[in-house]
Amino acid sequence: MAEYTELQIDALREVANTGSGHAAGDLSEMLGHSFNISVPRAVVTDLGQAVELIGGAEMEMSAVAIRVGGDVEAMLVAMFTPEQAANLCMLLGIDADSDMGRSVLQEVGNVLACAYANVLAEMSGISFDVHPPDVMTDMVGAIVSSLVAATTRDIDHVLLIDSTIGVNEADAEMSVLFVPFDDGIDQLLQRLGVA
Amino acid sequence: MTRAANTYVAVRIGDLHALAGGAPGRLVTVGLGSCVGVALIDEQSGAAALAHVFLPEQPAGGPREGAGLGTYADVAIPELVRSVRALVGSRSKGRFVAVIAGGACMFSGRTGADVGDRNVAAVRAALVAQGVAIAAEDVGGARGRTMRVEPGPAASVTVRVVGGTDQELWTGAPTKSREVTSLLRAA
Numbered sequence A: 001m002a003e004y005t006e007l008q009i010d011a012l013r014e015v016a017n018t019g020s021g022h023a024a025g026d027l028s029e030m031l032g033h034s035f036n037i038s039v040p041r042a043v044v045t046d047l048g049q050a051v052e053l054i055g056g057a058e059m060e061m062s063a064v065a066i067r068v069g070g071d072v073e074a075m076l077v078a079m080f081t082p083e084q085a086a087n088l089c090m091l092l093g094i095d096a097d098s099d100m101g102r103s104v105l106q107e108v109g110n111v112l113a114c115a116y117a118n119v120l121a122e123m124s125g126i127s128f129d130v131h132p133p134d135v136m137t138d139m140v141g142a143i144v145s146s147l148v149a150a151t152t153r154d155i156d157h158v159l160l161i162d163s164t165i166g167v168n169e170a171d172a173e174m175s176v177l178f179v180p181f182d183d184g185i186d187q188l189l190q191r192l193g194v195a
Numbered sequence B: 001m002t003r004a005a006n007t008y009v010a011v012r013i014g015d016l017h018a019l020a021g022g023a024p025g026r027l028v029t030v031g032l033g034s035c036v037g038v039a040l041i042d043e044q045s046g047a048a049a050l051a052h053v054f055l056p057e058q059p060a061g062g063p064r065e066g067a068g069l070g071t072y073a074d075v076a077i078p079e080l081v082r083s084v085r086a087l088v089g090s091r092s093k094g095r096f097v098a099v100i101a102g103g104a105c106m107f108s109g110r111t112g113a114d115v116g117d118r119n120v121a122a123v124r125a126a127l128v129a130q131g132v133a134i135a136a137e138d139v140g141g142a143r144g145r146t147m148r149v150e151p152g153p154a155a156s157v158t159v160r161v162v163g164g165t166d167q168e169l170w171t172g173a174p175t176k177s178r179e180v181t182s183l184l185r186a187a
Helices: A006-031 A047-054 A082-091 A099-124 A140-151 A184-191 B073-088 B115-130 B175-186
Strands: A035-046 A060-070 A074-080 A128-130 A134-139 A157-167 A170-180 B008-010 B016-019 B026-032 B036-042 B048-053 B096-102 B133-139 B145-150 B156-161 B167-171
Touching: A006 A035, A006 A099, A006 A157, A006 A184, A035 A047, A047 A140, A047 A157, A047 A170, A060 A082, A060 A099, A060 A140, A074 A082, A074 A099, A074 A140, A082 A099, A082 A157, A082 A170, A099 A128, A099 A157, A099 A170, A099 A184, A134 A140, A140 A170, A140 B026, A140 B115, A157 A184, A170 A184, B016 B026, B016 B073, B026 B036, B026 B048, B036 B073, B036 B115, B036 B145, B048 B073, B048 B115, B048 B145, B073 B115, B096 B115, B096 B145, B096 B156, B096 B167, B115 B133, B133 B167
Parallel strands: B008 B026, B096 B133
Antiparallel strands: A035 A157, A060 A074, A060 A128, A060 A134, A074 A170, A157 A170, B016 B048, B026 B145, B036 B048, B036 B096, B145 B156, B156 B167
């Protein structure tokens, strides 16, 4: 964590903020509500610490995981607790336990992750191919470690983006984890001009 | 023997820890998805070790930087045997049993989704190579698990899935001797 300068962290935070703006626009258009997304916290850390910051390995969460490929390969994982999921669905006037609720949550996670991938591509000039999402509900540790094990790639640093989703002037929280493979964060910082 | 019920050693991904039979506390590993928790217990002394296995085998180029001894099944299993044997010393002949949990398939239909199955297969093969039998197991499925190992004469292993409670998977204490103990205490 200490290896990155304030300038570099700011650059990554800027990616997160811009990504949130795009995601809010996409969601507003898709779901017909007024969305507003802010990023109260964006930190660069290792995977184990990120899991602790999200709430600990045993915490139950729903996750939408998207693999992105291209010049930099990475994974984007949008995660929310059952309470956060229920809260978001309530703001949208949907029952979280219904098929509609699950479908909307998947779509919110998908749109958010895709928006970040697009903004990363625009800002860094690195192109990404976005693969279809995997959706699961389980312990955070089990979700994250299984996703990483399946890639058989080295993971160094990750970017944890806490997101506050405002819907019609009320708020719901979620976490987005950007997991670049190998030395992806360093490549990204280089392309953002702050290496 | 008194044991502080709430003290525990957290075994993180790729880690491996061992506790002597008389040591306080228990070994806990949380969030086993496709990973496999492998407990090795010496039934005679109650010494136990637990590894959180992440991948079936170490890469051809050697382990990745900073990888713990429990990371790869082919390295972790011999290391589990070695660490329990080191605790037991020459006092025990070492009557080792293994209890394993995890190896779930958390998502399907894409490359690498079978890593849980491959982890379980690698753990089984490595245990056979060490001559250690599996006394109990809870593997596969689609749910993540948390595994707790309590060392000691009444050693036990429990497993829970998200939202569930701890279920006993194995215990080294014959039920009869437990009843006798409690009767003696009551007398």
